[in-house]
Amino acid sequence: MLECRALEKRAYDLFMQNLIKGTSHLGLGQEAVAAGFGVAMRPDDYTFCTYRGHNHTLVRGVSMTQILGELMGNSSGLMRGKGGSMHLTSIKHHMMGSYAIVGAHLTIAAGAAWSAQYRGTEQVAVCFFGDGATNIGAFHEALNLAVVWKLPVVFVCENNRYMEYTAIDQVTAVEHPAADRASAYGLEPVLIDGNDVDVVYETAQRALDLARRGGGPSLIEAETYRHGGHSRADPGKYRPDDEVKEWLSKDPIPRYRKRLTDLGIPEDALAKIEAETQAAIDKATEEAKNAPPPDESIAYKDVWADGGSAWRN
Amino acid sequence: MAELTYREAVAAGIAQEMRRDANVVFLGEDVAAAGGVFKATVGLLDEFGPQRVRDTPISEQAILGAAMGAAMTGLRPIAEIMFSDFFAVCWDIVANEIAKTRYMTDGQVTLPLVIRSGNGGGSRFGAQHSQSVENWAMAVPGLKVVAPSSPADVKGLLAASVRDEDPVLFFEQKSLYATKGEVPDGEHVVPLGKANVLRQGDDVTICALALMVPRAMQAAKILEEQHGISATVVDVRSLVPLDTQTILAEVAKTGRLVTVEENPRLCGWGAEIASIVAEELFWDLDGPIVRVTTPHVPLAAANNLEDAQLPSADKIVASVRELVD
Ligand SMILES: Cc1ncc(C[n+]2csc(CCOP(=O)(O)OP(=O)(O)O)c2C)c(N)n1
Numbered sequence: 001m002l003e004c005r006a007l008e009k010r011a012y013d014l015f016m017q018n019l020i021k022g023t024s025h026l027g028l029g030q031e032a033v034a035a036g037f038g039v040a041m042r043p044d045d046y047t048f049c050t051y052r053g054h055n056h057t058l059v060r061g062v063s064m065t066q067i068l069g070e071l072m073g074n075s076s077g078l079m080r081g082k083g084g085s086m087h088l089t090s091i092k093h094h095m096m097g098s099y100a101i102v103g104a105h106l107t108i109a110a111g112a113a114w115s116a117q118y119r120g121t122e123q124v125a126v127c128f129f130g131d132g133a134t135n136i137g138a139f140h141e142a143l144n145l146a147v148v149w150k151l152p153v154v155f156v157c158e159n160n161r162y163m164e165y166t167a168i169d170q171v172t173a174v175e176h177p178a179a180d181r182a183s184a185y186g187l188e189p190v191l192i193d194g195n196d197v198d199v200v201y202e203t204a205q206r207a208l209d210l211a212r213r214g215g216g217p218s219l220i221e222a223e224t225y226r227h228g229g230h231s232r233a234d235p236g237k238y239r240p241d242d243e244v245k246e247w248l249s250k251d252p253i254p255r256y257r258k259r260l261t262d263l264g265i266p267e268d269a270l271a272k273i274e275a276e277t278q279a280a281i282d283k284a285t286e287e288a289k290n291a292p293p294p295d296e297s298i299a300y301k302d303v304w305a306d307g308g309s310a311w312r313n
Numbered sequence: 314m315a316e317l318t319y320r321e322a323v324a325a326g327i328a329q330e331m332r333r334d335a336n337v338v339f340l341g342e343d344v345a346a347a348g349g350v351f352k353a354t355v356g357l358l359d360e361f362g363p364q365r366v367r368d369t370p371i372s373e374q375a376i377l378g379a380a381m382g383a384a385m386t387g388l389r390p391i392a393e394i395m396f397s398d399f400f401a402v403c404w405d406i407v408a409n410e411i412a413k414t415r416y417m418t419d420g421q422v423t424l425p426l427v428i429r430s431g432n433g434g435g436s437r438f439g440a441q442h443s444q445s446v447e448n449w450a451m452a453v454p455g456l457k458v459v460a461p462s463s464p465a466d467v468k469g470l471l472a473a474s475v476r477d478e479d480p481v482l483f484f485e486q487k488s489l490y491a492t493k494g495e496v497p498d499g500e501h502v503v504p505l506g507k508a509n510v511l512r513q514g515d516d517v518t519i520c521a522l523a524l525m526v527p528r529a530m531q532a533a534k535i536l537e538e539q540h541g542i543s544a545t546v547v548d549v550r551s552l553v554p555l556d557t558q559t560i561l562a563e564v565a566k567t568g569r570l571v572t573v574e575e576n577p578r579l580c581g582w583g584a585e586i587a588s589i590v591a592e593e594l595f596w597d598l599d600g601p602i603v604r605v606t607t608p609h610v611p612l613a614a615a616n617n618l619e620d621a622q623l624p625s626a627d628k629i630v631a632s633v634r635e636l637v638d
Contacts, residue, residue: 083418104374105410107377108381110378111390142378
């Protein structure tokens with residue numbers, strides 16, 4: 001969680017310094033979902049996530065340098081600038097992509113789960129998406145298919161209460177956009193505190209275990225909150241002050257820190273982890289910043305499996 | 314060689330590849346137990362079982378999403394979209410996900426998958442079940458686009474598509490399903506990106522695709538017998554990759570080009586071929602390049618209306634005569 005927080009705070013700073021162009025969607029405040037699942041997943045389980053996917057990528061083991069490098073669009077980046085902030089993918093880490101079309105990846109995750117089932121590998125596909133995605137047709141198509149084919153896939157809705165700038169309750173027929181729809185697919189409604197990393201971890205373990213044992217998909221709604229706006233420098237002013245205040249008090253990181261001190265973990269041990277994380281992000285920032293731009297020739301590569309982009313013979 | 318229908322050749326091609334490679338799986342609406350709405354996949358469920366031949370819900374996005382997810386994790390799926398018009402329902406997965414993933418991931422993800430679909434008019438199905446949409450696909454970088462005209466090509470090009478490492482959209486012409494032809498027994502693979510010169514002439518080169526191929530052949534016969542005009546007919550077979558070498562060589566010999574396509578006139582693939590030929594062969598041409606197309610209208614359902622809209626052999630003959638005479 002700490003590394004996620006440090007990475008994204010740095011990404012924000014670099015954005016303000018104009019070193020990161022385009023756009024970027026931060027998951028500040030939502031770290032517990034990524035971290036809880038990241039720890040519970042087997043190394044060969046698949047992650048599918050959205051453009052708000054830096055944390056989900058980091059917890060699979062991708063380096064901070066490669067993530068920051070991709071955001072800055074240089075040769076140190078995970079895809080050497082060909083994907084960008086919204087498309088982090090590392091097949092080596094079974095991080096199967098960050099998808100920028102809302103809801104599309106739920107169907108793709110179902111496909112990866114189908115393949116795991118067919119190959120008999122006991123891998124599980126875990127698919128993270130926002131509350132807004134529950135109103136997309138592909139959400140419903142993917143859930144129905146996953147249930148009828150009993151696929152090893154865990155759908156995780158990170159309900160941060162807003163789509164872009166509109167509160168989800170303004171545009172959704174039910175109170176809990178994912179959990180309240182679970183029964184329509186014969187699934188248990190699972191509504192959890194997504195800011196409590198222990199709760200997320202335990203829920204993840206149960207769902208992963210069920211899927212691995214052939215028990216089929218789960219749909220989990222984790223209630224959480226993004227500290228900032230939707231993207232870039234959006235200050236998120238459309239949110240009422242008292243709501244923001246209330247959720248800041250539920251920040252998963254100080255909450256977990258307090259739990260650790262209450263359990264008797266010494267203060268200096270925690271401070272040491274914090275200092276190490278800070279040193280790691282500083283080092284990654286320097287590495288990523290100092291990398292040269294990608295070679296222009298790669299813009300014309302890898303459209304086709306032969307590595308090129310020609311369409312005529 | 315066995316004589317098969319175009320629809321039997323579909324099942325033959327899929328079966329050939331499923332026997333060869335256990336990673337080939339097949340999914341779509343009504344494709345398994347029912348054998349497909351066009352009966353093009355009869356027998357596959359019996360031979361390969363429900364783990365490999367799967368009926369899906371009416372969920373075009375989920376069908377292609379599942380195919381993509383399976384392809385990126387080691388399988389080689391064949392997915393069916395019942396009518397190509399329905400690509401509009403799942404165009405996101407086709408154009409944004411399947412087509413772009415390899416590029417966006419800097420080559421990390423390869424998607425060996427085939428999407429088969431019933432394409433084109435001539436069956437009186439009306440405007441939402443008769444479109445030729447191969448030009449939609451051709452406009453998106455990252456998709457290969459194939460459209461066979463004969464049973465032998467169905468089997469051979471389908472096999473090559475399954476073996477290809479890239480995503481292939483495979484357009485079967487619905488009005489050809491009942492047509493028959495010789496199909497080589499045993500393993501038959503026709504490489505993608507090789508046009509087929511079906512006959513050679515001196516006066517004009519006609520480039521056609523799918524249903525327009527037999528019509529162009531018919532037109533060539535009439536031109537020869539009734540008007541003393543001898544025509545080369547090229548079955549383009551695949552639009553991406555496009556065999557420009559063969560097309561340019563044949564046009565260079567005759568000095569004239571007529572393209573025949575079912576697409577509505579604006580932005581049809583014939584325009585692309587015309588532009589390539591104009592760029593490369595302008596000084597060898599003996600006349601303007603002529604495109605025979607469907608007018609820029611949706612297709613009508615009634616016999617006489619649809620027939621009036623689609624290019625016919627007579628229309629091709631008239632266009633060629635205007636150019637050559
Ligand atoms: C199909 C589609 N429609 C609209 C958008 C524009 N868009 C990008 S993010 C977003 C909000 C999504 O909200 P949610 O699913 O709750 O995820 P969050 O951003 O809160 O994580 C929208 C509308 C899009 N990317 N894709």
